[in-house]
Amino acid sequence: MPLSPSRTVADLRELQELTGDENGAQRVAWTDMWERAREWLRGKLAGAGAEEKIDAAGNQWFTLSGGSDRALLLGGHIDSVPNGGWLDGCLNVMAGAEVLRRIAEDGAPPVTVRLVNWADEEGARFGRSLFGSSAAAGSMADQDELRTRRDADGISLPDALAEHGVELDRALDARPELENAAAYLELHIEQGPVLESMDLPLGVVLGTFGVERHLVTFRGQAAHAGSTPMDKRRDALAGAAKLELEIREIAKRTGGGAVCTIGGVVTKPGIVTSVVETAECLLDQRHLEAGTLAAMLGEAKRASEQIAHGENIDVEWERIWNIEPILFDDALIELADESIREVAGTSHRLPSGPLHDAAEVARAGIPTVMLFVQSLRGLSHTKLEDTREEHLELSVQALDRLAAKTIANLTE
Ligand SMILES: [Zn+2]
Numbered sequence: 001m002p003l004s005p006s007r008t009v010a011d012l013r014e015l016q017e018l019t020g021d022e023n024g025a026q027r028v029a030w031t032d033m034w035e036r037a038r039e040w041l042r043g044k045l046a047g048a049g050a051e052e053k054i055d056a057a058g059n060q061w062f063t064l065s066g067g068s069d070r071a072l073l074l075g076g077h078i079d080s081v082p083n084g085g086w087l088d089g090c091l092n093v094m095a096g097a098e099v100l101r102r103i104a105e106d107g108a109p110p111v112t113v114r115l116v117n118w119a120d121e122e123g124a125r126f127g128r129s130l131f132g133s134s135a136a137a138g139s140m141a142d143q144d145e146l147r148t149r150r151d152a153d154g155i156s157l158p159d160a161l162a163e164h165g166v167e168l169d170r171a172l173d174a175r176p177e178l179e180n181a182a183a184y185l186e187l188h189i190e191q192g193p194v195l196e197s198m199d200l201p202l203g204v205v206l207g208t209f210g211v212e213r214h215l216v217t218f219r220g221q222a223a224h225a226g227s228t229p230m231d232k233r234r235d236a237l238a239g240a241a242k243l244e245l246e247i248r249e250i251a252k253r254t255g256g257g258a259v260c261t262i263g264g265v266v267t268k269p270g271i272v273t274s275v276v277e278t279a280e281c282l283l284d285q286r287h288l289e290a291g292t293l294a295a296m297l298g299e300a301k302r303a304s305e306q307i308a309h310g311e312n313i314d315v316e317w318e319r320i321w322n323i324e325p326i327l328f329d330d331a332l333i334e335l336a337d338e339s340i341r342e343v344a345g346t347s348h349r350l351p352s353g354p355l356h357d358a359a360e361v362a363r364a365g366i367p368t369v370m371l372f373v374q375s376l377r378g379l380s381h382t383k384l385e386d387t388r389e390e391h392l393e394l395s396v397q398a399l400d401r402l403a404a405k406t407i408a409n410l411t412e
Helices: 005-019 032-045 090-105 131-137 143-147 157-162 170-176 236-252 290-311 332-346 357-363 390-409
Strands: 051-054 061-062 069-078 112-117 181-187 202-208 210-219 259-268 276-287 314-323 350-352 369-374
Touching: 005 032, 005 090, 005 390, 032 061, 032 112, 032 276, 051 236, 069 090, 069 357, 069 390, 090 112, 090 181, 131 170, 131 357, 143 157, 143 170, 157 170, 157 350, 181 357, 181 390, 202 332, 202 357, 202 390, 210 236, 210 290, 236 259, 236 276, 236 290, 236 314, 276 290, 290 314, 332 369, 332 390, 350 369, 357 369
Parallel strands: 069 112, 069 181, 181 369, 202 350
Antiparallel strands: 051 061, 061 112, 202 369, 210 276, 210 314, 259 276
């Protein structure tokens, strides 16, 4: 049977039927429903001639041996957030399964082809994203901290993993899985509004944004709301409010997809009868270029100091987390562009705001690229997440073309 993109759509609907409910997808990693999804995938690929294996981090691999040990990897994640959408993650697992079946039908491939269903991309239960891919990439370094994590019911992460045959301390033993990897391809829904606004079905992802996350604390003086004249106040919330408006201008001036967000502000004492003494702001800044991201951070710091000076308050910065931008492989970006133009006429290059398993694989030094397919209304992590069926089918075709071109390149 040749490639059947409509089968991918039917598979995704079947998976949703099996593992979702009226509130959306319920395939949270390290749960029975997730296990059921993995079993279902196993059944879907039975007879394709691929050998299945679960590695030390719980990643599920299907390996189609070829003429060489060098491997083309196709990856996605079947786990979802609670009340998730029907496409996030599992689109590439099922599109990858379709491509794997097509390649198997054509006879033994010149290189080995492997489909990987990464374990716990979402981190929905324990707040740790990219679990399986970071273990395989060798970048997981937070085992001590992970050992203490508990879910909402008080179950510890190591106990939950053990129920699925994974020992936290041995997760890094998944590292050899990437040893022979020569290229990694991942298709994903965009989860944003860019492709839809351009009326394009597909785009090539240039890389994932670098992220700078800081706690910015403004400190003023608590004072009675009734007896303190307006010109005598040292109001920390004024600092937070001005910074929030300023970071929007910084992102606009920076351009190139720059985004800055203050996602939360906690004020103390936080009562209606007092001027705000401290305002703690959670700031998140993202850009695809490391230098630009650093400049954007510098601008925000300078702005906060000027604001603090003007309001007669103090400001302090504390880094919460950061990650460098991760750029995908130039040659694979070209092949992906070509593949999209062949199936859809027009392609578009765009960065990814969210992190993906592909970022971990790229960080491990493996040539990587992602394809995005249009998301309707830019919605994801909700049951309202959707993509037109004809676009889903085009995305399977584009992934198949890209896989074929990559294999040809690897065997040159
Ligand atoms: Zn995803």
